[in-house]
Amino acid sequence: MKKNKPLISVHDLSRFYGQERAIENVSFDLPYGEILGLLGPNGAGKSTTMQIISGVIAANNGSVNIAGYDIQNAPQQAKQNIGFLPEQLPLYNDLTVDEYLFYTAKLRGIKKVNLGEKVTSCKRRCGLETSGKRLIQNLSKGYKQRVGIAQAIIHMPAVIILDEPTSGLDPKQILEIRKLMLELSKDHSIMLSTHILSEVEAICDRVLIINNGSIVLDQYLKELLANGNSLESTFMRLTEDNT
């Protein structure tokens, strides 16, 4: 993989629900090895953007290119390079962790010979070594979240897209998940959305603020803070027209 080429390249993305605009003319790049934080008020279009990039919904306009593959023209290859964790965890409560991870690994096209090894290493990375035989419905929220992240990284995709990965967790779990994300950023590019500004400050390299369906800020965190602005005041200023 060429390190200088962007892994995600989003160009002029627009999406409407009926007459209502969800996002309009959204463009940005995500280079290799970066953690990109997507911020914005509720309903600003964060989830829509992430779902379009993951191929869950289609855009009305614009293009998404993932690791060199266009999501419309070569969806299979593009999706092989993405791991997506939606806001609502996509878990089958009646399966055990092992059954679920084996299933998702096969869905992502992992060959049979590598299957056991991939699932084991993925469980180790997410701290699920001892939970393999447990039913997902009996896990705590934090562990469910880990299973959710595990299914997103099991095929070692170039890009991981996480929609509010720490929502609803207790402070200790939040720290653990953050640690995991920093760990993952060594091998993957990560795009995550969140409502917690301090989370972005703690782990993200770059911040993207989206308001009313348009990008209002796309800046490296270091630059932003170097100019004497705090993330909080910038966020409030850029989203104040939102009602």
Add this chain to the structure above:
Amino acid sequence: MINNIILIASNELRRFFKSPLAWIILALVQFLVAIFFYVLLVTYLQPTSAASGLTDAVVSTMYGFAAYIILIISPLITMRLIAEERQLGTIKLLFSSPISITEIVLGKFFGITIYYILILMLITLMPASLLFGTHLDLGQVASAFIGLLLLMTSIASIGLFLSSLTNSPAIAAISTFGVLFFLLIIQIGGTNSSLETAEIFSYLSLVSHYNNFLSGLFNSIDIFYYILLTIFFIILCIWRLDTERIYG
């Protein structure tokens, strides 16, 4: 392609069998058909019985009855297929995976069809047990077997499509019940020959085609009816999920 279809189908079956519903339906269908089969057999064995032959009087009639049970219980079998994926949010897992919507839909369809085949085989054990003591018209039994199988695949595809319209299994179930019941009762319109539309009603009815199979008539037109119906609803289901990605 094939691998992904098998993967979706096997996951569908595994998850269905984890719920008590799958086992209860198997047991219930078997129980009800068995009682009916027993009554038919006892009636046939009465010295006063005027029935023509064993296959006609017992086996075909049993398959005919089984079709009604399956028609009534099917909404519960097919309701969760796609509605539940949507409710759980796992549909996003499927959509973001490198598999196509056609593979998802076909996987779901074949998974549930295997369950139907299981029901069918269990039912067929009953007439098969008669072979120990007597002779059966195996051609007619095979015809009824294939007829019920075709009926089941069309019911499965109708249920699959209706399940793709909603995110609530209960709504999928009640609308499937409505459509299946409609396709069942329009046969009544077909029996009144004074109606000009009688032939159309009779042609559209799920049951009138099945009756031909039961009497051992193996018409290509009946086979095509069920296959077309199945393919039609599978395609509708694929379209529906495709448009959901674009407009939904």
